[in-house]
Amino acid sequence: MAESTKTGVDLANQDASANGRKPVVVVDDLHVKYRVYAGGKPVKGTGRSLLKRSGGGIREVHALKGVSFTAYENESIGVIGSNGSGKSTLMRTLVGLTPPSDGAVYASARPNLLGVGAALIPDLSGEKNIQLGGLALGFSKQEINRLRDDIVQFAELEEFIDLPMRTYSSGMQARLKFAIAASKQHEILIVDEALAVGDQRFRKRSEARIREIRENAGTVFLVSHSMKSILDTCSRVIWINKGVLQMDGDPKEVVDAYQETKK
């Protein structure tokens, strides 16, 4: 299945390609539309296909237009596409945070995004934010107490953990957020490569940690703009272009085709 059509997937084909593998995520003709209040005048001759004006200053953005694919157990799937192509929307819909306007996502377990930043409170100490972030991720209090030292150590914040998070540098904050989020294991995981944070040394360590999480997770979606890390780690690549699944298949082929259009 080197290439797929825009409208749907040939199921007979799909079963054959599955080779008895167990599907864990099925995305069925997924559409996502956002209705947003648009201020100002639209620029002439832009994006008529993507942005449809429906009067009264409300614009409808059709972010995903009928995406279908099936992911199998132990697959590592790279997701590529230019900015605004719908990658993030697709990932947020996969985890059930953005409801689809049409179509559906089916999964064997709830897919999870790697991230916890939004649950934290900047005015609180790092220590308390570990508690709060851990609870937000679904850990019990006992589990958090067990994980706490590892998190502090990984974030390299031993000296500052009792200070309010707002007093941290942005790199320190990012490290703490990453360390909390990375403490959880997932069956189906979605990783945004932009998560690798901090200075060069920490970036290396966080990349290694992401790899470790990826290896332990059953199925992984990796969103990245780095074709190198996609080719290094993925067994399959999906290319999203303007809300449509442009291509799906062997990493080398898809990445080559994608880079061809970028020239």
Place this chain on the structure above:
Amino acid sequence: MSLAEYADRNRLHRVGARPSLPRYLADAWGRRDFAIAMAKYKIEASNQRNRLGMLWIFIKPTLNALLYGAIFGILQGASRPENFPMYVVIGVFLFEFFSTSMNNGAKSITGNGALVQSLAFPRITLPVSTVIQQLMTLVPMLGVMVVYILLLGAPITVEWLLMIPLVAVFTMFNLGVALIGARLTVHVRDLTQLLPLFTRILFYTSGVLFSIETILASHPWAIALFDYHPLHEVLSIARGALMPGVDYDPMYWLYFSVWSVAVFVAGVLFFWSAEERYGRVD
């Protein structure tokens, strides 16, 4: 065979599908530590940068009570209720619990957009956490209120213990209101603009600052109507329990309990039925 059937055959479940009500409530119960921690830490964080810190929890309603007491004490002249300072303190402190639960509860989903967009947990945790936060604020406030009432000369009686079941029922009522408000503002954001006005209307129609019976003495039918006003019922019961020589209709307990259970059940059902909707950004 469609993809949906294919998914079903492989025992995959639709992601983001609303769970059944018992399952949903069980999930939410599993997240109780998160709700409590969020409530506790938000109180801590909101006062941390003020010099007087936690003391503001008491200072603000006290200043409110003083201001309202002074203005309405003068305006009402001789027609003000007996033991007016006590009357106002109880009214203002308890009304504060309701109004903050309603206002903050209504913003609990819309005001936590980033959190709703990034982590999966039963959304009911957010309004519940808000009401827990208000309850945590109320308990020390009640302590202060009791001190004020003692200073104003009320004797300690066994009846004071009635405040415990009253606060429990009141919390249930406020939670129901918060849940309804939380969903409504998701559909119509503009409601947040109207909420302060709505709060004000309730403030002046619940008998926080003046006795309904005195003001409406010439309209007995209107007074009868107030028997069914839930906030008027709470304030009447609290004053009856805490103040010397104040009576209330014991039926108020029944009326208010019915109100609370009804609002709470309606709130839970109303909130739960839109569970899939809360992540949407439009």
